Amino acid sequence: MIKLSLGQADKAGLPPGTPIHIGEIKADSVQISALDYNEDQVDFRPRIEAMECRLLAARPETVTWVNIDGLHQVDILQKVGQCFQLHPLTLEDILNTNQRPKLDIYDDYIYLVLKMPGLNLETGGFWFEQVSFIVSGTQLITFQEKAGDTFDAVRNRIKDGRGRIRKMGTDYLLYVLVDSVVDHYFVMLEKVGEQIEEMEMELVEKPEPSTMRKINFLKREMIMMRKSVWPLREVISSLQRDGVPFIGDSIRFYLKDLYDHTIQVIETVEIYRDMISGMLDIYLSSISNRMNEVMKVLTIYAAIFVPLTLISGIYGMNFNTASSPFNMPELNWYFGYPSALGLMVLIGVIMLVIFKKKGWF
Amino acid sequence: MIKLSLGQADKAGLPPGTPIHIGEIKADSVQISALDYNEDQVDFRPRIEAMECRLLAARPETVTWVNIDGLHQVDILQKVGQCFQLHPLTLEDILNTNQRPKLDIYDDYIYLVLKMPGLNLETGGFWFEQVSFIVSGTQLITFQEKAGDTFDAVRNRIKDGRGRIRKMGTDYLLYVLVDSVVDHYFVMLEKVGEQIEEMEMELVEKPEPSTMRKINFLKREMIMMRKSVWPLREVISSLQRDGVPFIGDSIRFYLKDLYDHTIQVIETVEIYRDMISGMLDIYLSSISNRMNEVMKVLTIYAAIFVPLTLISGIYGMNFNTASSPFNMPELNWYFGYPSALGLMVLIGVIMLVIFKKKGWF
Amino acid sequence: MIKLSLGQADKAGLPPGTPIHIGEIKADSVQISALDYNEDQVDFRPRIEAMECRLLAARPETVTWVNIDGLHQVDILQKVGQCFQLHPLTLEDILNTNQRPKLDIYDDYIYLVLKMPGLNLETGGFWFEQVSFIVSGTQLITFQEKAGDTFDAVRNRIKDGRGRIRKMGTDYLLYVLVDSVVDHYFVMLEKVGEQIEEMEMELVEKPEPSTMRKINFLKREMIMMRKSVWPLREVISSLQRDGVPFIGDSIRFYLKDLYDHTIQVIETVEIYRDMISGMLDIYLSSISNRMNEVMKVLTIYAAIFVPLTLISGIYGMNFNTASSPFNMPELNWYFGYPSALGLMVLIGVIMLVIFKKKGWF
Amino acid sequence: MIKLSLGQADKAGLPPGTPIHIGEIKADSVQISALDYNEDQVDFRPRIEAMECRLLAARPETVTWVNIDGLHQVDILQKVGQCFQLHPLTLEDILNTNQRPKLDIYDDYIYLVLKMPGLNLETGGFWFEQVSFIVSGTQLITFQEKAGDTFDAVRNRIKDGRGRIRKMGTDYLLYVLVDSVVDHYFVMLEKVGEQIEEMEMELVEKPEPSTMRKINFLKREMIMMRKSVWPLREVISSLQRDGVPFIGDSIRFYLKDLYDHTIQVIETVEIYRDMISGMLDIYLSSISNRMNEVMKVLTIYAAIFVPLTLISGIYGMNFNTASSPFNMPELNWYFGYPSALGLMVLIGVIMLVIFKKKGWF
């Protein structure tokens, strides 16, 4: 069962801009790491205090990437917010994990929030982790709900100096990180694709009432997926538009490529939805078909045995054979009983032939 | 049952701009309260006469918030309307509680009308209360159908001077009030979410004909919800546009945030609609499945007992055993009866095995 | 049954602009009335000749409202057309009662055509009457298919000088008349609402095959309703746009209000459509449920009586008790018959308990 | 069965602009007629050679309408194309009768292609004939797949000098011809309307499996109709736009009127589609209802006769009345047999009453 824990309702009555954490707590404690680099040097600090941010904030000659894992310790996040002079509404949005993917352009930074899908191993369904990005000229701050390894590959690439990443600015870093989020969608969709294929096998081989629930589960998963990728498309489309601050012209092609990938994710989600609704049709028609089969068995039984039973009933009648030569003379025939049995077999065979011809079995 | 009491029909034939109250009377009497504040001072009058409005209307140095509860005493509301120089059409719209959420921009003020959802404890369904806002440079007038506590939290915040509200103008006050209305939608949606979860339990455990009606009830609730949130989105979107008078640039981010919340409400409504239609599919397929079960029971019974009955019928025939050695010699066999019973048991067991293999039970 | 009598087909082959009457004849004869007014005076002539129009056409200092009831006497209408110098296509459109609501802007006037709904008392369905408006600076001409009382209220208001109508121009008059048409939609929708409620009662209490047809009838009514209100919305929206001649800026708010009403009509129609399709689902599921009930009754009967019949069949067999002690010794038992009956009752009770536990009744 | 003979496939591999005829051959030979007129004179030549076109092409003072019936003789059509200096792609499009309705603006002429519906008397379905128009300042060339009488009315009107047609240019002639095509759609839709009404009668009176196929046939007809009218709307809408060469401002109103007619055709098609899908619902529910009826008959039979059969079975048991006073003493009662029959009748009547009360018959 997918919970749509809005949480939002708990905020009713509080003044806007109040920073409170909404959502599940997915990490033990808030962890802040910083990565400071340019083409010549790299400086990685895996664990810093919120207070140290202030120092990082003032280094124009390098790209500074601050990553925060865990969102539930509001006081620490408020300090981070002050450090980088975030608007109260931005902080509120970062903490509210029911955010819809969106792009907000502030005077000093742009704020981007996305959903990263993950697989819930227990239910086979998805969860979505919220990832927030604050991008300014020389800084990029990422907020994740829990420590994860999605961004590690990028971090290592920066440390190793592979690719062009060390030569580029925060906009390219943003692109690379968002690209790794979008790649995660492909990983998840591949899992869904496998589930759909399994389901189809099940549908063909042995559809059961539980199949219906599984189909509905998949359908709902796709609804949730859809809910998070459509606004993702909008966000990336907005990034592409002219005049977004801190996004350079040099990454235009990269953003277009990213946009194409998002469209591909959306199309796959839509195709899966179509497929799932096709499975529903197959399931429902298979129920009807099975009912037909059951009915046929019943009807064949009835059609064969009911006439035979009548015959046995007739010769079980107690008409007095002595009182009239017309009263059941068969009972006294020499081959009376075999004839009766023979008649029964004959009728049974005729019935079977008729139903066979009708193609009922 | 949800009543779509248009009421509008009663107005057919009346000249436009005639102020008449359309809708249920939800309050005993019209109550007017006024709250007058700026950064330094607060003056709250819980109960004033319509006539006193004139005095309030002429205080440019403070923000004046006049709240009217109850709409059915047309004469009092007309006085209020005259006080604040409202257009006849505005007054007509305020009194007509079947208004669609909308934003009207007049020369001297902007007029906003929204629907606030509430829970009907008897039916488990929603009612919608109409809330109107008149905003000008220093005044904000709110019209509610009945006294409620939704705006109390805001009122207290103003009195206590918490947050930034006392430093801001009528536009921020408008934002805060509309925000509290939107928060109410989240509260209601959480209730619907619970109902959907309960319904799904019911569907899995014991679907009944009444389930269908409950699903339809939920579906309809969502139709009504939808009817009030889609135009709400339009209204907030219009507020954000440039050039709306009395709406300052400083609350631009707040309105964007509000807009995002509305989108989230809409998305949740749409997802609930999808879920409800999924429940319908499950329900219908569960009826078919149960029919299948019933049919199987019937068929198994028939398939087992009908042949046995035939056997008993055969040995109940009255062929004269004396007239021929072929006539039912079994009747005189030493183990005739046990053999017949044994044959019956054998056939029954074979049938059971066949159906078991077919997976029918 | 709703007739979609296009009629248009009869015109195939005729040159465009040929004025012929298409549609049912709903009035006995064409009647022309004229109302001439300004703030100071009113002059009402209930019955004038087509020729007199020429005189009316030349009075710039008053608002002149000419109303024509009945469209089938083409020659009279041609005279009226000449009087007011109408374009041949306008006249053709006025006479063709299968017109789609639209707004045409000509150099000398604007032409508006709407559909006014009415209740067909025989079938319980709707009919739509076509109402055309020709508006120029000082004249407004209305064409109706038959004499009706919809516009009487407006006429009386003008005569009595109530409201602002006498102070305003033809644009306000147009607004008031269109408003009264839109109000008619609310009246009709209220009727539909009642029909929907009745239908739902019927659905809950006693759904029958005829219910399906009634639902379909309602559905179709809504299709027709929809066909006439969607273009109505377009028409009113076009009227609101800048630059429509003869429509003054002073009635901008009134037109916006009118537009809001039209949107409300449309929304109600759409909600009714959703409700009706929900009723269809309920109806179809109720058929399935009833089938389930019937099947259960049958199965319970079979499951109880078939085994009992077998028992009675067994003890009706004619094995020779004399030939062997194993042959049906029960027949000679002292309590043989009561035991057999007891066994039957026992089996019956056990079956009943099983089905009761299964929740089948 | 509707054939979607694309034909296009046969062209795969040929260079673009190759003029080959695609589609059925519907005429015996290509026939060219010419009509040359202005306000003062008319010159009609019912049969001319392709070569003569050159002469016609050079007469600026008259409107020249050349009509070609039959498209399969490619060489003749190529000569015509050369005469009027048509672009190779235009000629290719004229010859390919699977064209989608469209408007192409070339430097020297505009090219318009439409579909004209006709009734296939054998299948009761439609066929669509392709009609192409080439319009320049003083010439209009029409290409039809076969000789038909659709344009005869227009031709006669020109010859007789009725209406304004002789005073107007090629644009008005184009309008009149397209108008006559659109009128044909109304004629066809009226036929469909009749078929729908017949179908509804059939549905109410005696739905059969073949009904389903007929409904599907109608549905498909509407799909085809739709395919040809939606682009027709686009074409006429494009014609209305400013800046289309050879289309004068004086026929603006006529084109708007034509556009309105097309919208009406589209709306009728959409309404028919809705109606047809409503019929499908009725048909499916009527199948279910009939199944219910069949089931009820079966159940009533079973419920009445199965208990009676049990009773007869009981008194057919062979318990030895001699061995015990408890063994079937009824068999020796004076009124034993009548009592048993009476009991049967009683049970039967009770059952009938119960089912009657349940409303099963």
Next chain:
Amino acid sequence: MIKLSLGQADKAGLPPGTPIHIGEIKADSVQISALDYNEDQVDFRPRIEAMECRLLAARPETVTWVNIDGLHQVDILQKVGQCFQLHPLTLEDILNTNQRPKLDIYDDYIYLVLKMPGLNLETGGFWFEQVSFIVSGTQLITFQEKAGDTFDAVRNRIKDGRGRIRKMGTDYLLYVLVDSVVDHYFVMLEKVGEQIEEMEMELVEKPEPSTMRKINFLKREMIMMRKSVWPLREVISSLQRDGVPFIGDSIRFYLKDLYDHTIQVIETVEIYRDMISGMLDIYLSSISNRMNEVMKVLTIYAAIFVPLTLISGIYGMNFNTASSPFNMPELNWYFGYPSALGLMVLIGVIMLVIFKKKGWF
């Protein structure tokens, strides 16, 4: 079963712009051919090395068409990419065969990627081959997944100098090649059309559970088809827009024609989808109809034989005829037995007549 092998997932974690081959390997080795031509000369080299590209790249006076078959040897393709100075993202896109059709405009070239459909002879379904085009002023490079004969017709036309192709530039060559891809869609759709017709025959003659799966297969084929043609439309539409570099004004009409063909492909796909969903309805209703038939057979059997069995049961009762004149005197009647049989026949005939009248068989 259609595999949606995204493959994309394997790339998660890699830096953007990394050229890796994604998709099935469909060719043995990468083959490069070059065709160099202008109006006067043609030079075709069926097999060149990647290194030779450099020479070809520098010939402004001829049109150079380089075709690469096979995409899996990344090193060779990287060399080609360097030769023509392709952007890393372009190369990545060329190699990733899950690309969505798109048009990318770079400074030095335009990049176009399409899907070419083909028939999988084993499954009867489609596969889609990716075809990429790089177009600059004098060069056109095509990348195919495997050697195929689609472009051979074009190649021969160039060699033979047929048509205008030798006189035109790379833009016309692009048009001709894309046109041959679009023609392939028509070929495929014709195949689908045949499959639909076969299916309909099957539906009418003998619908089986497998029919449902075939319908679903077709439905899914259309989903895949749709997925590749909708973006194709966008691509060709973009090409038509002003300002696309390397696309001359002289091929504007050709592109419009191509666009029209694409629209026709899309419409056919949509119509096929509608048809397929209509087949689903027919199939489901045919299941219900057959169930009805089965039920009727059962009911007729029951209704005829059950009463007869009761009669035989009654005369099988053992009431003592000796103990009372009321006890089954029929048994001693002279015509007792024939009367009983006659009664049975009578009841059977009456039943048959009743069901005949009801139209059950």
